[in-house]
Amino acid sequence: MSDRIVGVGLILLAAWYGWSAGQYEAAFADPLGPAAFPQLLAPVIALLGLWLVFRPDPDPEWTGGRVLALQAASVVLMLAYALLIVPAGYLLATTILAAVLAAMLGARPLPAAASGAAVSIGTYLLFTWGLELSLPGGTLFAGS
Template sequence: MSYAADRVLSLLLLGLAAFIAVQAHQLDVPFSYDPVGPKAFPMLLAGILAFLSVILFFRPGPGQSWPTGALLLRLVSVLVLLGLYAWFFTSAGYLITTAVTVAVLAWLFEAGTVKALITGPLMSIGSYLLFTYALGITLPWGDWLTSVA
């Protein structure tokens, strides 16, 4: 059994945790509504990610073979899709990018075309309402809508 895959992943995740911590440390907000400030949550998440990465490095799971064929294509598709989601998030807006992303993810994981097309918009609208009204978080409408107004 080879533990190389888990150890490589743990090192990549440790690097990601360091990147998140550096970016969070550079956050500078002139005023804050709470005494903790905006740095606390990303720093906490970076710390948790770093801790779990170290655990994964020293206690990897049983070695598995790397994915091939259709599974590898599906995993790469998910990575590309999430990258596109981040790229278009501000310009296309939360509702559209989330609806399309959720629909494609559902379809990739074999939910069926009709279920995917229903799930995408419902999840997008539901999560938008949750973030906006329950949590008070402002989400982007999209540059294409704000430039018209």
């Protein structure tokens, strides 16, 4: 039953996600516009939800304890990331998020910090140079 509940939730999320993506507006001349990727992703999410509704796991196992706590902490980290990306800037916020997630997955502190920085810089270059998208530079340390 739990798979079906998650499946219905994914279908509703996909419907909202696809609809709200159509409301995006941008002041640049990209022929596809900012709604293209979310609108392509929404049907995929809905199909995965349908799969869970019609083909649920016959004997699902729920995790508990440490695994559940790590999952909850990951959700809290993602919410904090969403709130901090504009004031802290993409590079700092993404470095911290990636490093903490790597540490939560078992990486030692130095490799976790190095991978966080590498992910942050690599994706920054991909988005800014490769895709020509602007990312928040941060206002936290900017002078007034």
